[in-house]
Amino acid sequence: MKIDRSKFLECMAWCGTGAIYTLAGPGIVGRALADTMSTPLAGKTFVQISDTHVGFHGQANTDVIATFQQAIDKINALPQRPDFVMHTGDLTHLSKADQFDTVKQMLGTIKAGAVYAVPGEHDVIDDRGASFFSTFGHGAAHWYSFDAAGVHAIALTNVLDITAGGVLGRDQLEWVRSDLAGQRANTPIVVFAHIPLYAAYPQWGWTTDDYMELLAMLRRFESVTVLNGHIHQVLSKVDGKVKFFTADSTAFPQPAPGTAPKPGPLTVPAGELGQHLGIRNVTIVGIPGPIAVADETLAQ
Numbered sequence: 209m210k211i212d213r214s215k216f217l218e219c220m221a222w223c224g225t226g227a228i229y230t231l232a233g234p235g236i237v238g239r240a241l242a243d244t245m246s247t248p249l250a251g252k253t254f255v256q257i258s259d260t261h262v263g264f265h266g267q268a269n270t271d272v273i274a275t276f277q278q279a280i281d282k283i284n285a286l287p288q289r290p291d292f293v294m295h296t297g298d299l300t301h302l303s304k305a306d307q308f309d310t311v312k313q314m315l316g317t318i319k320a321g322a323v324y325a326v327p328g329e330h331d332v333i334d335d336r337g338a339s340f341f342s343t344f345g346h347g348a349a350h351w352y353s354f355d356a357a358g359v360h361a362i363a364l365t366n367v368l369d370i371t372a373g374g375v376l377g378r379d380q381l382e383w384v385r386s387d388l389a390g391q392r393a394n395t396p397i398v399v400f401a402h403i404p405l406y407a408a409y410p411q412w413g414w415t416t417d418d419y420m421e422l423l424a425m426l427r428r429f430e431s432v433t434v435l436n437g438h439i440h441q442v443l444s445k446v447d448g449k450v451k452f453f454t455a456d457s458t459a460f461p462q463p464a465p466g467t468a469p470k471p472g473p474l475t476v477p478a479g480e481l482g483q484h485l486g487i488r489n490v491t492i493v494g495i496p497g498p499i500a501v502a503d504e505t506l507a508q
Contacts (some may be wrong), residue, residue, distance in 0.1 A: 224326035253358040253492030255283050255311045255320065256400075258437030259457035261330065262311050268460035268473035269481060272301075274312060278506045279458040279487050284319045287490060291321045296437035296455065297328025297367065299344070299400030303335065308343045315429035315492050323358065328402040328438060329367040336368060339393070351380050353387050358492035359433075359499075360391050364401040374403030374416035381421055388425055396431040396492065396499060404436045406445055406452045409465035414439050426450050433499050435488070442503055453501055456486045482507035 260276045269275060283293065295315065300307035315323045324344075331340040337350070346352040350365040362384065366374030376384075391397065399405065405422060408414040416422075426432045432450040440457035441464065461474045461484035468474075476484060486505040 222480035225494055238243040251491045253286070253288050253290045253489055253491045254357045254359075254398075255286075255290045255490065256296060256435050256488040257283070257293065257458060258296040258402075258455045259298040259328065259440055259459055260295070260311060261298055261301045261457070262314075263304055264459055264473075266272055266460075266473055270476045272459045273310070274484055275481070276458050277508060278482075279485070280314060280318055282487050282504065282506070283489075284317075286398055288320070288491075290489065292361075293318050293320045293323045294361070294363070294400050294435070295325040296400055296435060297322070298330040298376060298437065298457075299325060299327050299328065299340070301330050303331055303333040303339055305339060308339055312343055313374075324354075324361075324363060324400075326363050326402055327367055328398055331446075332367055337365070351383060357406055357490075359396040359398045362387065362397065362399045364399065364405075364407070366401045366403050370403075370413075372413040372417075373410060374401070374419075376418050376422060381418065381425075382459060384422060388429075391429070393428050394430050397426060397429045397433070398490075398499070399426070399432070399434045401434075401436055403438045404432050404443075404452065404454055406447070408439060408443055408445075408452075408454060412465065412471045414465070414471075423447065423450060431499060433490075433501070434480075441484075451499075451501075453488075454467075455488050456484065456503065456505070458485050458487070458506070460485070480507075 212248045261272050264272050298421055327337050327340045331337060341350060351363060353362045364376060364380060366376050369375055403416055404414050405416050405419045427448060430449060434450060435453045436454045439454050440462040442456055443454045445452040461470050463474050483505050486503055488503050491500050
């Protein structure tokens with residue numbers, strides 16, 4: 209099904225702030241990034257960024273390249289080089305070839321063991337993600353997993369064929385079931401996707417229609433962290449041993465749930481934009497262990 213651009217633009221949410229995750233026991237422990245940077249945690253780390261929206265031109269941020277670069281500079285200045293960086297979608301604003309090229313070049317300057325990405329709805333306009341997957345994909349698969357930084361990471365696509373909320377679909381859910389079957393219960397699991405994998409605010413499409421089936425598969429694990437973008441702000445939820453976090457954007461904020469007629473780019477007073485944008489750095493200590501999540505704004 210082809211995405212309706214007008215609907216899709218109305219439903220978008222913007223994320224990209226950073227947070228640090230540390231494994232030291234079951235669950236996730238919040239930790240201020242400033243504290244983490246002054247007292248480095250003994251463990252492996254990874255970073256989440258989101259919603260760079262390269263190609264956006266609007267009052268909410270007149271230079272998204274500059275704020276994207278600020279986020280990269282923060283990652284490269286971390287006291288510990290992250291094992292990997294995951295971009296959780298909306299790398300571009302309109303899925304244009306030059307926009308993908310710019311993002312690829314900028315991501316290539318990040319000092320990390322590896323850089324990964326999942327698509328946002330803005331990355332699959334008109335061609336169902338063909339340009340995104342050819343640039344950032346893993347062969348023919350639209351979803352994949354890998355082991356790094358002491359976690360088993362699962363990267364999902366929930367922005368194809370959407371009408372309001374995200375959709376995983378039967379093929380992807382069965383692939384997740386098979387992928388998780390080989391993991392022990394004490395293996396820390398981290399799941400990445402663009403649209404929230406819980407009911408963050410369904411009235412604005414900030415949910416994934418079939419997330420409950422995924423959640424059922426995750427419940428047997430002692431430590432599960434689910435990281436999303438799309439809504440351009442940090443929200444969190446705990447469901448048993450599963451912790452959900454959305455991230456800030458590196459481009460611009462969106463209104464808090466229900467505070468505006470609809471979601472979309474939010475213009476803030478001059479000089480305050482950096483307070484609403486950021487990166488997320490995560491540290492993992494031991495297996496199993498808690499994951500410490502810390503977000504830092506570009507203004508810090």
